[in-house]
Amino acid sequence: MWNWQYLVSVALITVIVLSLGAVLWSMDSGSLTLEPGDEPEGAWWRGAIDAPVTIFVFPDFTCPVCVEKERLVLQALDMYPESLRMVYHHYPSPGFGQTVAEALEAAGEQGKFWELHDRLLVDPPDDMSKLKACAAEIGLDMQKFDEALDSGRFKEKVERDKEEAISRGIKHVSVFINGNEYEHNPGTLADLCAAIDEELERIAKR
Amino acid sequence: MILRLLVGGTFVFSSVTKLPEHSQFVDVVDSYHILPHSLATAYAVALPWVELVIGAYLVLGILIRPSSVVAVLMATSFVVANVSGIFRGDEYCGSCFGEDILLLAWQSLIIDVLIIVAGVYLVIEGGRKQMLSFDGLFAAEERTRTPVSGGE
Numbered sequence: 001m002w003n004w005q006y007l008v009s010v011a012l013i014t015v016i017v018l019s020l021g022a023v024l025w026s027m028d029s030g031s032l033t034l035e036p037g038d039e040p041e042g043a044w045w046r047g048a049i050d051a052p053v054t055i056f057v058f059p060d061f062t063c064p065v066c067v068e069k070e071r072l073v074l075q076a077l078d079m080y081p082e083s084l085r086m087v088y089h090h091y092p093s094p095g096f097g098q099t100v101a102e103a104l105e106a107a108g109e110q111g112k113f114w115e116l117h118d119r120l121l122v123d124p125p126d127d128m129s130k131l132k133a134c135a136a137e138i139g140l141d142m143q144k145f146d147e148a149l150d151s152g153r154f155k156e157k158v159e160r161d162k163e164e165a166i167s168r169g170i171k172h173v174s175v176f177i178n179g180n181e182y183e184h185n186p187g188t189l190a191d192l193c194a195a196i197d198e199e200l201e202r203i204a205k206r
Numbered sequence: 207m208i209l210r211l212l213v214g215g216t217f218v219f220s221s222v223t224k225l226p227e228h229s230q231f232v233d234v235v236d237s238y239h240i241l242p243h244s245l246a247t248a249y250a251v252a253l254p255w256v257e258l259v260i261g262a263y264l265v266l267g268i269l270i271r272p273s274s275v276v277a278v279l280m281a282t283s284f285v286v287a288n289v290s291g292i293f294r295g296d297e298y299c300g301s302c303f304g305e306d307i308l309l310l311a312w313q314s315l316i317i318d319v320l321i322i323v324a325g326v327y328l329v330i331e332g333g334r335k336q337m338l339s340f341d342g343l344f345a346a347e348e349r350t351r352t353p354v355s356g357g358e
Contacts, residue, residue, distance in 0.1 A: 006344045010268055013340075017262045024225035056230055 043161075044104075044113050047085035049076050052203050053196055055084060055178040056093035058165055061100040067124050067184075069175050074121065074191050078206065079193065083200060088117070090161040092171070096126070101158040103131055106148035110140055178203075207267075207338050209324045213277055216321060221257035228254060249283075251266025254278065264328075267339020271329055278325035284318040344349050 050202040055073055059066040092101040100120065107116035115138040125131040131190050135145050147156060178199050184193070224231050228251065235241070235250035257280065263273040292312070 003267070003344075009340070009344075013262070013266065013268065016258055018255070021225055021258045024222060026230060027226040172254060 018096075025049075032193050044088040044108065045085060046114055047087075048082050049085070051080075051083055051085035053080070053178050053199050054085050054087055055182075055196075056087045056089065056174075056179075057206055058170055058174045060091055060093045060097045061094055061120055061124055062095075062097040062126070064124075067121060070117075070185075071121050072189050073175065074118065074188070076192050076196060080196060084196065090158045090166060090188055092158065092162065093164055096128075098155070098158060099128065100125070100131060102149055102152070102154040103135065103145070105154035105157060106145050107135065107138070107140055109154075110144065111146060112140060116140070209328060210264050210270065210339070211266060213274075213321055213324045213328065214261045214266075216317070217261030217277065217280070218259040218265060219261075221254040221261060225258070226252040235287075238290055238291055240287060251285060253280070265342050270339065270341055272330035274325045278322050278329065281318045281321040285315065285322070288315045288318060 055076070057070060059070050061067060071173060073086055077086055085169060090101040090104075092098045104113055104116055104120075107113050112150075119134045120131075120139050123130075125134055132142070132146075136142055177195050178197075182195055230248040230253070232247055235246045235253075238246075240246070241249060255277065260273050260276050260280070263269055264277065292315070
């Protein structure tokens with residue numbers, strides 16, 4: 001079977017397959033960039049209003065890597081109080097991730113989006129009872145909170161946020177520093193600070 | 207033949223979802239923290255290509271046994287990653303078929319185990335059963351060309 005005709009045929013087929021693969025490979029748009037001030041509609045933000053560096057986050061609270069990244073970003077916000085602003089945008093996985101995102105919106109309706117966000121980072125819940133316990137702990141009106149979740153009032157907003165992110169080319173949970181995708185996953189606080197310092201230096205040189 | 211098509215087709219589909227998002231796939235593999243960063247990068251870059259070629263070989267029935275061995279090895283690495291993800295608490299497998307098709311971690315684990323079983327079967331039987339395969343075609347041609355010496 002292993003004659004030259006067989007080998008040439010296999011080589012030809014392999015080249016064709018690899019060529020098709022190369023076409024698919026070339027379709028990768030690589031790292032996405034977002035422009036500061038170009039945050040998606042309805043996004044939640046915190047930090048210095050005129051900060052030179054904006055960190056855009058697109059997390060999913062059921063993803064341990066995302067949760068760790070969020071923790072690092074919050075630590076960085078404390079370290080750079082005048083230089084950093086954080087813009088949050090929903091990017092949940094289906095199922096419980098979606099529920100957590102809607103819970104955050106429900107908390108936001110009561111003026112406690114960031115309180116619940118920070119509480120969820122301490123010990124991310126993996127079921128509804130733990131999620132509700134977190135909500136009760138930060139002093140939410142639980143009747144209103146339960147009604148918001150049961151009615152699905154924020155389902156569309158969360159889905160719309162995610163669809164908008166996807167339409168902008170954000171294909172997975174991400175963190176952007178002034179529009180440039182932060183490549184570490186999750187990396188360390190030192191990695192994040194190095195990236196922030198690099199951006200601050202770049203801005204200072206302009 | 208059906209097993210070949212199923213296993214091969216799965217790998218082709220998997221590579222087709224990964225190749226257009228290969229830069230993100232590197233991050234995904236890195237996030238499992240199983241391999242050091244440089245090895246994780248090398249694995250993430252090479253895997254979609256190997257999946258594509260091996261998948262195509264199995265679908266077409268080329269080098270069935272060696273391709274099946276590689277398929278089993280790949281599926282074994284997926285099992286390791288999935289089990290590690292499950293222990294870590296990951297609900298979904300984000301590296302299986304890209305971000306557009308999210309499988310629950312246990313679902314992807316079942317698929318990987320089935321691929322290993324099918325792959326082992328193909329390794330054992332693949333040399334013999336070459337129906338509608340490229341290798342079978344060449345083996346048949348070889349038989350028609352080779353003169354059979356008969357008795358008196």
